[in-house]
Amino acid sequence: MPEKNIIIPIFIPHKGCPNDCYFCNQKKITGTNFDISTKDIINHIESYLKTIEPHGNHIEIAYFGGSFTAIELSTQEKLLSIAYLYKCNQRINAIRISTRPDAISENILDMLVDFGVDIVELGVQSMDDEVLSKINRGHTSNDVKKASHLIKKRNITLGHQIMPGLYGSSINEDINTAIRSATLLPDIARIYPTLVIRDTQFERLYEQNRYHPLKLDESIELVSQIYAIYEQERVKVIRVGLQPTLNMTFGKDIIAGPFHPSYRQMVMTNIYVTSLIHCIKGGETNKLTIRSSEKNYNYIVGLNKQGLKRLIKSLNIENMSYIKDNSICFIEVYTNHDMMCFSERDLVETFYLICKEREYVSKRDYY
Incomplete structure (x- = not known):
């Protein structure tokens, strides 16, 4: 430990x-x-x-x-x-x-x-x-x-x-x-x-x-x-x-x-779920199973299950299941046809690349 x-x-x-x-x-x-x-x-x-x-x-x-x-x-x-x-x-x-x-x-x-x-x-x-x-x-x-x-x-x-x-x-x-x-x-x-x-x-x-x-x-x-x-x-x-x-x-x-x-959890949920949607989308799946540690479960599911709801809605998932397993440090994702494996760093790096592609700009000022 x-x-x-x-x-x-x-x-x-x-x-x-x-x-x-x-x-x-x-x-x-x-x-x-x-x-x-x-x-x-x-x-x-x-x-x-x-x-x-x-x-x-x-x-x-x-x-x-x-x-x-x-x-x-x-x-x-x-x-x-x-x-x-x-x-x-x-x-x-x-x-x-x-x-x-x-x-x-x-x-x-x-x-x-x-x-x-x-x-x-x-x-x-x-x-x-x-x-x-x-x-x-x-x-x-x-x-x-x-x-x-x-x-x-x-x-x-x-x-x-x-x-x-x-x-x-x-x-x-x-x-x-x-x-x-x-x-x-x-x-x-x-x-x-x-x-x-x-x-x-x-x-x-x-x-x-x-x-x-x-x-x-x-x-x-x-x-x-x-x-x-x-x-x-x-x-x-x-x-x-x-x-x-x-x-x-x-x-x-x-x-x-x-x-x-629960501010940090909300930030991590946004990063995890945005990245998972990006990686899974286009795979023509209506079934999704995720297996991860309890910590990663909390980040993906999110506060009041907002992360899970967003994941299901964005990917049009009809059959969703989650397996908590504290013996693994990676996040395993199973769809109709594929099995994917992600570390926390994988999801953060994916989110970073998504943001770069968006070329995020805003005129929002705080005064």
Whole structure:
């Protein structure tokens, strides 16, 4: 059985951020107003470790929520020394931080290496300088390039976080951001479709009818394409959509935007089903049997069986059956005359090629 990656998150909301970005309210997003004291952090880590089986798991301590390398140097060293001690004692396997692209330098990286940091995730958000300026981000796309190259040079795992649907952007520009980000060869990526969070500048723009966030259905199509762009460049997408919390729901802290607790499943269903229809169509079949693991079953069938319904309707299937088999990692498809076998990568690559053939363009802007 492969190792399970378990992250012990420590949120340091807005610590180190020199700007109030239009989209951001870290206290709402993280659900915490974390007081950075050594005792609190150790208690937090220990409470997590008590629930984790140490054998067969890859355990990380991760500092999220702010711009880690922009906070006071003594605070950085205090936080990292705690995590480093756990790593030296082999109670965890890795240390992860998130930060701004303009808060990375050779001196900063010297310190991160000394404290055993393994993963640095950059809050890229967009690769369009005009968009970055409009949302008061305070850095440029050139900062992203420079920081990415410096991190890669140190053999530290590089992550990019992007936000499709930002004020001032467009569908085309969001796709271009993904392409430009992927060419910098991050090892991992997170895709967070922009939401309107309470008590942010975006909330004010939205109420003034000056900002129009993505609708859920159009965001699923867009993020599916972005996912495929990253995976085509062998960039592992580790998160799609914001993690739901007690307050991060519609009617509470989310005012508008493409939020859904099963967002990733909806994206994967779109990719899988679009690709399966493309591969099967034209085979003159009215009978279909699919055999796969439960994970792939959930992706193909989809939320409220929407994926399965689309598959049946698009292919005019009269006789449909599904076999769940967790002993196989491929997806086996049986029609009247053929048997086909697909991996997840096969379906993602097919979706990528479909999108390229469409030459997807749109004039849709978010303002």
